[in-house]
Structures are given as structure tokens and as C-alpha cells.
Amino acid sequence: MWDAKHAPAAALIVGSLIIAGGCGGPDEVVDEATDETTTSADQNAGGTPVLTYEMDSDLLTKHTDAIELVSDEGAAIVVVPEYQGRVMTSRFANDDGAGNGWVNHDLISSGKIEPHINVFGGEDRFWLGPEGGQYAIFFAKGAEFGLEDWQTPAFIDTEGYNLDSSSTSEAVFSHSAQFKNMSDTEFNVGIKRTVRIKSASQVGEELGVEIGDDVEVLAYESENTLTNTGDAHWTADKGLLSIWILGMLKHSETTNVIVPYKEGPESEMGAIVNDTYFGKVPANRLVDNGGYLVFKGDGQMRSKIGVNATRALPMLGSYDPGKGLLTIVTYTKPDDATQYVNSMWEHQEEPYAGDVVNSYNDGPPDEDTPPLGPFYELETSSPALALGAGVSYTHFHRTFHLRGSQEDLTPIAQAVLGVDLAEVAATFE
Numbered sequence: 001m002w003d004a005k006h007a008p009a010a011a012l013i014v015g016s017l018i019i020a021g022g023c024g025g026p027d028e029v030v031d032e033a034t035d036e037t038t039t040s041a042d043q044n045a046g047g048t049p050v051l052t053y054e055m056d057s058d059l060l061t062k063h064t065d066a067i068e069l070v071s072d073e074g075a076a077i078v079v080v081p082e083y084q085g086r087v088m089t090s091r092f093a094n095d096d097g098a099g100n101g102w103v104n105h106d107l108i109s110s111g112k113i114e115p116h117i118n119v120f121g122g123e124d125r126f127w128l129g130p131e132g133g134q135y136a137i138f139f140a141k142g143a144e145f146g147l148e149d150w151q152t153p154a155f156i157d158t159e160g161y162n163l164d165s166s167s168t169s170e171a172v173f174s175h176s177a178q179f180k181n182m183s184d185t186e187f188n189v190g191i192k193r194t195v196r197i198k199s200a201s202q203v204g205e206e207l208g209v210e211i212g213d214d215v216e217v218l219a220y221e222s223e224n225t226l227t228n229t230g231d232a233h234w235t236a237d238k239g240l241l242s243i244w245i246l247g248m249l250k251h252s253e254t255t256n257v258i259v260p261y262k263e264g265p266e267s268e269m270g271a272i273v274n275d276t277y278f279g280k281v282p283a284n285r286l287v288d289n290g291g292y293l294v295f296k297g298d299g300q301m302r303s304k305i306g307v308n309a310t311r312a313l314p315m316l317g318s319y320d321p322g323k324g325l326l327t328i329v330t331y332t333k334p335d336d337a338t339q340y341v342n343s344m345w346e347h348q349e350e351p352y353a354g355d356v357v358n359s360y361n362d363g364p365p366d367e368d369t370p371p372l373g374p375f376y377e378l379e380t381s382s383p384a385l386a387l388g389a390g391v392s393y394t395h396f397h398r399t400f401h402l403r404g405s406q407e408d409l410t411p412i413a414q415a416v417l418g419v420d421l422a423e424v425a426a427t428f429e
Contacts, residue, residue, distance in 0.1 A: 053091040053099035060088055063108050065160070069169050072199040075218040082160040085173035085193045085222075086125035087247075092216045092403060100218075100327070100401055102248040102375035117152040119372055124222050124399060126193055127156045127244040129381060131343035133351050135239030136182040143182065145345040153179055161193065170196045176229065185238040188230035190392075194223040203400055207328065209415045215404035225394040228387040236352065240384035242341045245397040247329070248375045251299035254322035255376060256427060257359045259293040260418050261311040269310040274355055277304035285361075287427050292419050294427040299374030301363040306355030309340050309383075316357050316378055317417055319409075321425040326409045328400040328416055329378045331357075337383035352384050 057078050060066035064082045074093035078101075080086060089101030101123030108120060131138045132145060143149035155177035164172040175191045198219040204211045211217060224243050234240055261272060273293055275281040281303045285296040295305050297318055314333040319326050333356065342354035358381075362374040382395040402409060410421045 050098050051103065051105065052097060053089060054096060056089045056099050056101070056103040056105075059103065059105055059108060063111065065163075067163075067166060067171060069166075069171060069195065069197045069220070071169065071197045071218070073217070075197065077195070077197050077220050079171050079195050080120075080122075081163045081171075081173060083120050083122065084126050084156060084159070084175070085161045085163075085171065085195060086120075086122040087195055087220060087222065087399075088120075088122040090123065090218055090220065090399075090401065092218045092401070095216075098250060100249060100325075102250050102373050104373075113158055116147065116150055118157055121248050121373075121375070123247040123249055124195070124220070124397060125156075125246050125248075126191070126222070126224055127246060128153075128189075128226070129242040129244045129343050130239075130341035130351070130354065132345035133342050133348040134183055135185070135341070135351055136343075137179060137187075137241070139182045141180070141182055141184045150345075153177070155179070155191075161191070170194065181239045183239050186230070186232075187234070187241065188228070189241070190227035190229045192225040192227070196221050196223070203402075206398070207330075207400060207412070207416050209412050211402070211412065212404075212408055214408050215402055215412070218401040218403075219399065221396055221398040223394060223396055225392050226382075226385065226387075227392040228389055231389050233388045234386050236339075236384070236386060240339075240341060240352070240386055242354075242384055243382040243393070243395040244379065245331070245381075245395065246377055246379045247399065248373065248377055249297075249318070249327065251297050251362075251374055251376045252320050252322050253298050253300075254425070255297035255299075255318055255320045256424050257293075257295040257297045257316070257318045257361075257376065257378070258413075258417055258419055258424060259295065259305070259307055259316045259357060259359060260291060260313045261293065261307050262313060263291055264311075270308050272307075272311060274306040274308070275303075277306070277360075278302050281305060284428065289419075289423065289427065292417065294424055295359055295361065296428065297359065297361050297376030299362050299371065299376060301361060302365050302371070303363070304358060304360040306358040308353065309338050309356050312356035315416060316359070316380075317413075318376070318378065319413065319421055319424050321406060321421070324403050324405060324409070326402045326404075326413055326421070327378070328402070328412075329380065330396075330398045330400075330416075331380035332382065332394070332396045334383060339384040340381055341384050354381070356381055 089099035161173040317328040339352035358379040360377040
């Protein structure tokens with residue numbers, strides 16, 4: 001989500017743009033795409049309706065050029081070329097319940113294009129950074145760091161990507177763009193994005209764990225390549241770009257985000273966590289369990305955390321004991337990478353001291369303004385890219401959803417994230 005540390009009104013205004021019609025009241029909601037009704041018995045924390053994968057898929061099929069990719073076992077994801085090839089939602093094999101991705105039914109069914117940003121949703125979407133700072137690509141030269149001047153570039157917001165090829169399990173997209181950053185540096189870029197759904201056998205191999213028969217598996221990856229198609233080398237003194245993948249996921253009152261980190265002295269490695277994006281996160285919503293952070297993803301308080309390049313590890317995730325759902329995200333993190341773009345909305349003394357992984361928890365910005373979703377996000381970024389003319393860089397972002405008992409999921413969480421799920425689940429009790 002956007003980094004509006006110095007723009008506290010951002011969610012107020014953007015929230016009114018996106019949620020003018022609301023996400024549906026707590027009593028009854030009729031889904032425009034399917035005419036199906038959800039009631040208060042089918043709701044998440046905060047009174048938001050539970051919309052099924054089928055309802056999400058039907059809405060996207062009706063209003064967009066959505067395609068479905070299916071694994072060998074029957075798990076599925078919905079991908080939309082019109083929305084930059086983003087993965088909108090996903091389901092386990094033979095599952096007719098709620099999907100995993102948050103989808104903005106109101107905005108999509110309206111057919112409207114909003115100013116500043118169009119929050120369509122989706123659990124894996126392609127963006128570029130930095131958002132803020134003197135090298136920002138969300139602010140024009142001479143702009144103020146306020147929402148009035150903040151604009152999501154069209155090529156990561158409203159421009160559709162070309163579907164180059166597709167099969168039952170893979171889709172390949174491409175796009176090109178030309179734009180300037182806040183320092184008036186021009187960029188010419190080529191974008192190639194491939195989305196693949198995984199088979200269950202691939203998941204255990206890629207995570208390096210044995211997955212029992214009692215654990216349901218759903219996994220996919222996005223392969224995101226950025227190419228400098230211009231004539232000039234990208235240099236730090238004029239501004240660098242980064243690949244930024246963000247996932248909006250369906251929350252619940254028991255969702256906890258898990259962010260492992262490298263331990264060590266703050267004097268050498270910096271702060272363990274940046275928790276001041278939207279004001280400091282209170283202690284009852286963010287706990288350091290020694291080697292990993294637990295952050296509430298309950299959609300009840302607008303807040304965000306990040307971990308820097310010195311401390312970040314190439315994985316993060318979330319656990320929802322109420323759903324029996326463990327989500328793991330892995331991504332490309334080069335061992336020698338130290339520079340990551342800084343997206344804070346300010347003129348920066350350290351423009352390449354940004355965070356590598358982030359998690360955002362949505363919620364009402366104040367008592368009079370509804371949330372954007374609500375939802376929670378897991379985000380990863382590539383290093384700052386000093387690419388020569390014609391040079392490319394590829395960032396992988398992999399999402400693994402695993403469903404089962406706490407007993408069956410715990411060995412997987414211990415092996416990949418280094419956490420005990422019982423401890424995670426009890427963090428805020």
C-alpha cells in the first residue's frame with residue numbers, strides 16, 4: 001500500500017473515492033455479478049461480507065478479460081490481463097468457499113475509473129517504486145507530497161497488458177511504458193510478466209519440506225522482468241526503479257502476519273522494524289518474538305510495517321488458525337543487494353535505504369471514514385535497479401497457500417519460516 005507517512009489524509013480521500021458505495025452493509029449484500037446474497041452469518045471481522053471464489057470469478061469474467069489457470073490437482077487462480085496481469089484471487093482444489101484474494105466488487109462492477117488510484121484488489125499485482133521521495137514516480141516534478149498531487153502511473157493502474165501466450169497453467173504478459181520521475185529523469189521500460197500455477201509436487205520441492213496428504217496445497221508464482229529499453233544507463237544520482245509486488249489478501253479476526261528477520265545489534269543492522277508508516281503500531285498489534293515479528297492482519301486498524309535489507313530474509317507469511325490457513329511468500333533477494341528504494345513521502349536523505357518486505361493491514365483511518373477493503377497485504381521488492389541500456393532484471397514472487405490442522409502445518413512453518421504456529425496463534429491472546 002502507499003507510504004503516506006507525511007500524508008495522513010491520504011486514506012481519508014482515497015477511501016471516499018473507492019468506497020463511496022461501501023463494501024456492503026453488515027445485514028445483507030447482493031453481489032452484482034451473480035445476484036447472490038450474503039448475510040451477517042457470512043461475514044469477516046468488521047462486518048464485511050464473505051464473497052466466494054465463484055462470486056469473485058463471475059464478477060471478473062463479466063467485467064474484464066479474466067482467465068483462469070488450473071493446477072494438475074484442480075486448484076485455480078484468476079488472472080486479469082486488463083489489470084496488468086495481476087492474480088486476483090485463488091482457490092484450493094474442489095473448493096467452493098471463499099477465495100484468498102480480496103476483490104473490490106464495488107469498483108469493478110461500477111466500470112468507473114477513479115482519480116489517483118484504482119484499487120481493484122488482487123493477491124499478486126505488479127508495481128514499480130519508488131512511490132515517494134525526490135526520485136518518486138507517483139509525483140511529478142514540482143509536486144507537493146500530498147494526495148492532491150499523488151498519482152499512480154497508468155501503466156501500473158489502468159493500462160492493460162498484452163497477453164502474449166497462455167496455457168491451462170501459465171500466462172505471459174508484456175507491456176512498454178515511458179515516464180519521468182520527480183527529478184525529471186526519463187525512463188523507457190519493457191515489462192514482461194509470467195504467472196504460473198504450481199502442482200502439489202512442485203510445492204514441497206520448492207519449499208524444501210515434506211507435505212503430508214492431509215495438507216491442501218495451492219501455489220503460484222509471478223516472474224517479473226523489467227528491461228531498460230532506453231539509451232541511457234540508470235544511475236543513482238538521477239533515480240533508480242525497483243520491482244514491487246503487492247498482494248491484497250482476505251483477512252479475518254485471527255489472521256497474524258509472520259515476518260522472520262536476521263538478528264543482530266541495531267547499531268550495525270538498523271532497527272528491527274519500521275512501524276511508523278501510518279503512526280507507530282501499538283504493542284497489542286505488533287510483537288517481536290525474537291527472530292520473527294507477528295503483526296495483526298485483521299483488517300481492523302490501518303497500519304504498516306517494513307524490514308530493511310540488512311535484516312530481511314527471503315520469506316514472510318501469515319497464519320490464520322480460524323481458517324487453518326498458512327500462507328508463505330518467497331521472493332528473489334540477492335545476497336549482495338544493499339540498496340532498496342525509499343518510498344516515504346518526503347525529500348529523503350537516504351533514498352536507497354528503503355524496506356525489502358512490507359505488510360499492510362487495512363482498517364478505518366478514522367471513525368467517520370470506512371476502510372478501503374478491508375484486507376491485509378504481503379509485499380516484496382527488488383533491489384534498486386541500476387540497469388544499463390538493454391539490460392533486464394527479474395524478480396520472482398511466489399505465493400504458497402497451505403490448509404490443514406495446526407499439527408500438520410507446524411513442521412512446514414518451522415522449516416520455512418522458523419516459527420511455531422501455536423506460539424504465533426497465541427501471540428495476542
